[in-house]
Amino acid sequence: MIKKIKLESGIELIMDKFDSVSSVSIGVWSKTGAVNETEGINGISHYIEHMLFKGTTNRTSMQLVSEVDSVGGQMNAFTGKEGTCFYIKCLNTNLFKCADVLVDMIENPLFDELEMEREKQVVCEEIKMNFDDPTDLILDVTDEFVFGDSNLGNSVLGTEETVKSITPEALRSYFDNQYTKDSVFISIAGSFDEERVIEYFNTKFNNLLETKQQPSDRVYLHKPQTKYLEKDIKQAHICLAKEGLSVKDKDHYALAILSNLFGGSMSSRLFQNIREIRGLAYSVYSSASYYKESGYFKIYAGVGKDKIDEALEGIKEEMDKLKTGEITKEEIDSAREQLKSGYMFSLETVQGRMIVNGRSNLQLGMILGQQEIIDRLNNVSHEDIVNVSKLIYDISDYSLAVVKGR
Numbered sequence: 001m002i003k004k005i006k007l008e009s010g011i012e013l014i015m016d017k018f019d020s021v022s023s024v025s026i027g028v029w030s031k032t033g034a035v036n037e038t039e040g041i042n043g044i045s046h047y048i049e050h051m052l053f054k055g056t057t058n059r060t061s062m063q064l065v066s067e068v069d070s071v072g073g074q075m076n077a078f079t080g081k082e083g084t085c086f087y088i089k090c091l092n093t094n095l096f097k098c099a100d101v102l103v104d105m106i107e108n109p110l111f112d113e114l115e116m117e118r119e120k121q122v123v124c125e126e127i128k129m130n131f132d133d134p135t136d137l138i139l140d141v142t143d144e145f146v147f148g149d150s151n152l153g154n155s156v157l158g159t160e161e162t163v164k165s166i167t168p169e170a171l172r173s174y175f176d177n178q179y180t181k182d183s184v185f186i187s188i189a190g191s192f193d194e195e196r197v198i199e200y201f202n203t204k205f206n207n208l209l210e211t212k213q214q215p216s217d218r219v220y221l222h223k224p225q226t227k228y229l230e231k232d233i234k235q236a237h238i239c240l241a242k243e244g245l246s247v248k249d250k251d252h253y254a255l256a257i258l259s260n261l262f263g264g265s266m267s268s269r270l271f272q273n274i275r276e277i278r279g280l281a282y283s284v285y286s287s288a289s290y291y292k293e294s295g296y297f298k299i300y301a302g303v304g305k306d307k308i309d310e311a312l313e314g315i316k317e318e319m320d321k322l323k324t325g326e327i328t329k330e331e332i333d334s335a336r337e338q339l340k341s342g343y344m345f346s347l348e349t350v351q352g353r354m355i356v357n358g359r360s361n362l363q364l365g366m367i368l369g370q371q372e373i374i375d376r377l378n379n380v381s382h383e384d385i386v387n388v389s390k391l392i393y394d395i396s397d398y399s400l401a402v403v404k405g406r
Contacts, residue, residue: 002357002367003194008202010210012185014361015194016353024095024190025354027087028102031185031212031362032178034081034154035291038215043158044166044174046079047123051171052086053077054115056108061115064101073098079156082291083362089351092191096200103204106179113168124160134237134403139298141227142241145399146296148220180212181205187358190350217293225399236305236404240315242397244288244295245388247363252290253376254384255297255391259288261327261335262318262392263299268335269318270299278314280307292363297392305404315395322393325386332385336377343373 003015033045055061068075073090075098086105088098130136140155147153157163186201222243245252263270263286274284284301303311346352347370360367 002369004361004367005198007198007204009204009206009208010181011201011205011208012361013198013201014185014187014357014367015192015197016187016189016357017192017194018189019191021191021350022092023089023350024092024188024192025087025089025350026095026099026102027085027187027354027358028106029086029185029187029358029362030084030179031082031183033079033083034156035151036178036212036215037154037158040162041158041166041170041174042154042162043123043156044162044171045084045178046156046158047119047163047166048171048175049077049079049084049086050119050123051111051116052105052109054119055110055112056104057110058104058108059101064105067101068098071097075101081152081154081156083359085355085358087351087354095192095197099200106184107205107207109175111168111171111175116166116168116171120163120166123157123163127157127160127163130157134231134233134235135300135302137229137231138237138239138300138401138403141229141401141403142239142298142399143296145225145227145401146222146241146243147294148222150218150220151215152291152294153218153220176209177213180209182210183212184208185358185361187354187361189353189357222399224397227399227401229401229403230406231403233403233405234305235302236308236402238299238301238303238308238311239401240299240395240398241401242297242392242399244297244391245290246292246294247290248292249290249295250376251384251388252288252295254380254388255288256339257332257335257377257380258327258385258388258392259286259297260338261331262286262322264335265338269321270301270315273318274301274303274311274314278310280304280311280314284311290363299398308402308404312395312400319393319395322389325389327382327385327389329382332380332382336380340374340377343377344370 071094073088075088077086090098270284274281280303281301286299288297301311
């Protein structure tokens, strides 16, 4: 049974205890991501993720990683549009040794100015790497199309210009005002003693500010756009994108099933048409992502640069078929079972469960139980699928980005 409690410090603690394993995953989350950034400091949330590994007032950067490595732990972090997570997976016997490292990173970051300048170069190389990868590039471009200059339109990585302009004062101010008691929470999953975990974390994070600062919401109305980019590549990468549904919208379960039957598997309509029948692409898929206040729906295909129009024709053909409402029970049931299986597979590891629970708390402020998720998928009807298909079947609603070889 998953438990969520508020600690004495005011920090939330989510515990998912199961004793069939000998490991545990600890994640320290912050409800801080690209959506919290204002103009001029885009990329600062991700930059802070890097900087928290660069040493504390108690440990050097080498000590942080070597303490975890010495007990066989695995440590990493990620930053997204709406949140950041620092996590360690380790044997349950080493839980508190590893937790000490994570807590120290949040409570006592050093933010050394020399390290700041050095790490800016590392982040700029990551930005360049992202730009050089046509699939990453095209997904970023379509994000910009869908969300524009709204909060969700902020790039997670930022730009070289914004990252280089971040000052030590801006970094510290942003960190102090975002890593607060109403923003930071802990998700732990695996084999552990609940009472000891509560006792340990009860005394942590008392030095954080009480409440975080929220930037004003910037609203953007998506208008279809088209952009062609050229790079020294042999393939053309196509992405169609439009605004989708938020995680709070009950219909997002129907959209998830529809997206899966449309382009989420080898038996999906897009895969069968574009790859199997037409032989145009190795990779072709559709995907739906959900945020607190919005979401997107995207269709991607990697094809020969002389096959762009034919691929778009095939995609439109499948969209037009959706307009008839002729979606079979077999298709829906297959897509539903695939999603249920994928969800349950993600819960088979301690790290998977820690992240699933953390994301749920980040976006919904609560933890949905396994059966509740399964029930919501099971309750999606044929009518729900037909209704939500109206959101995605008109190709004129989409923005289009193409990255192709010169």
